[in-house]
Amino acid sequence: MYEFDWSSIPGALPFLWEGMKISLEITLTAVIIGIVWGTLLAMMRLSSVKPLSLFAAGYVNLFRAVPLVMVLLWFFLIVPKFIEQLFGLQPGTDLRLTSAMIGFALFESAYYSEIIRAGIQSVPKGQMAACSALGMTYGQAMRLVILPQAFRNMVPLLLTQAIILFQDTSLVYVSALADFFGAAYKVGDRDGRLVELLLFAGAVYFVICFAASTVVKRLQKKFHPA
Amino acid sequence: MNYQWHWGVFLQPSASGDDTYLGWMLSGLKMTIALSLSAWVLALALGALVGVLRTAPNKWLSGLATAYVELFRNIPLLVQLFIWYFVLPELLPESIGNAYKQSNPMLQQFLASMICLALFTSARVAEQIRAGINSLPKGQKNAGLALGFTLPQTYRFVILPMAFRLVVPPLTSEFLNIFKNSAVCSTIGLLELAAQGRQLVDYTAQPYESFIAVTVAYLLINVTVMFLMRKVEHRVAVPGYLGGK
Numbered sequence: 001m002y003e004f005d006w007s008s009i010p011g012a013l014p015f016l017w018e019g020m021k022i023s024l025e026i027t028l029t030a031v032i033i034g035i036v037w038g039t040l041l042a043m044m045r046l047s048s049v050k051p052l053s054l055f056a057a058g059y060v061n062l063f064r065a066v067p068l069v070m071v072l073l074w075f076f077l078i079v080p081k082f083i084e085q086l087f088g089l090q091p092g093t094d095l096r097l098t099s100a101m102i103g104f105a106l107f108e109s110a111y112y113s114e115i116i117r118a119g120i121q122s123v124p125k126g127q128m129a130a131c132s133a134l135g136m137t138y139g140q141a142m143r144l145v146i147l148p149q150a151f152r153n154m155v156p157l158l159l160t161q162a163i164i165l166f167q168d169t170s171l172v173y174v175s176a177l178a179d180f181f182g183a184a185y186k187v188g189d190r191d192g193r194l195v196e197l198l199l200f201a202g203a204v205y206f207v208i209c210f211a212a213s214t215v216v217k218r219l220q221k222k223f224h225p226a
Numbered sequence: 227m228n229y230q231w232h233w234g235v236f237l238q239p240s241a242s243g244d245d246t247y248l249g250w251m252l253s254g255l256k257m258t259i260a261l262s263l264s265a266w267v268l269a270l271a272l273g274a275l276v277g278v279l280r281t282a283p284n285k286w287l288s289g290l291a292t293a294y295v296e297l298f299r300n301i302p303l304l305v306q307l308f309i310w311y312f313v314l315p316e317l318l319p320e321s322i323g324n325a326y327k328q329s330n331p332m333l334q335q336f337l338a339s340m341i342c343l344a345l346f347t348s349a350r351v352a353e354q355i356r357a358g359i360n361s362l363p364k365g366q367k368n369a370g371l372a373l374g375f376t377l378p379q380t381y382r383f384v385i386l387p388m389a390f391r392l393v394v395p396p397l398t399s400e401f402l403n404i405f406k407n408s409a410v411c412s413t414i415g416l417l418e419l420a421a422q423g424r425q426l427v428d429y430t431a432q433p434y435e436s437f438i439a440v441t442v443a444y445l446l447i448n449v450t451v452m453f454l455m456r457k458v459e460h461r462v463a464v465p466g467y468l469g470g471k
Contacts, residue, residue: 001319001320002316002317065402065406065444065445065449066406066441067405067406067407067408067420067444068406069409069410069412069413069420070409070423070437070444073420073423073437074437074441077427077433077434077437167301167302167303168302171304171410173304173413174412181302181305185308194312195312195313195316195317198305198308198309202301202305202306205300205302206300209300209301210296210300213299213300
């Protein structure tokens, strides 16, 4: 039978915490940019200007059809070259974190935009008509009337997507960036304790995501009492 | 940027000599499809079972099913994959574990990937099935029971035939997801599409062509699956419901 030996975990905690900070950093940037850019995409998609709605539809469908692993590989290939040229950086500067953040943000925007589009469409049509009747411009109507209501309906879905995103950040493993999972793997590999470290990583992800999704369920009940 | 495009690279003989680089890609495509389809069949069967159990009146059964769903939904796919691939063989009884570790490495990678994708997806399928069952009017179940069906009979003859038809559209997106998620299996060395793409980059030094080809292959899979599922959706749509005839 396998003999467990958890002794390498306590000493590795500071290193694992550094990794967790990277995971959270990527999650946070991707959520913020994802919601902002996703809102713009959703508005473009619903707009009556054909080129805008076509662009948004193409963007969203492209990103949703390609595996995240592929998108990350693309960004690790392209972004460093692009940024190096743009800012005249030394080739070989470590841009993996920046690439990961940009990759996740652009990828998740596609998913956020679909949530937000559904949220905007869930606001009754009369609201927009009322705004026009009051003499508001399209921008004012969106900003002051439609989006606040839409976002209120969407909060649970947006948070659920953030939890999924947090889980997905483990995929930066493909670039050997030491996020929480990458850090756990490195420690396990170094100490020959991969079994314990992988189980530990799984348990930590489970506790965080389960707790977060429980909170989201509570929020949902509060916003939409059955 | 002065990048030398060279699309002809796919027709050149590969480093292994007996194949072209296009052949590598096609073998990766085959692996992705074989893995995703086999995992999907398992995920459907398991997901249907767990989804039904979640609606069961027995607290223990539904609790067990809920725990199953929460477990597989709250751990990242990559971590689950590594646990199946690296951890499980260690925890097996020694004789079985050793025999397994001495088997063909490709078989080990494929089995771990298939089990991982199947269980991961089954939790999501279960949620869809449960939502489908719960979306049926209560009267259907009551009518079944009033006619003297036992509860299992009510499920078999009344609820499930309806629920399975209603959940086809949401299952389409899970079906698409399993193909996309299969790319994660490149991390344990399974030579599916994404892994072949990375290998192509290393061997041909033509990263853009390699990645574009792989991305297009995923897009094609996506379009094909959507086309086929549209047909299925159309066939099974329940008249009278949105999307029905």
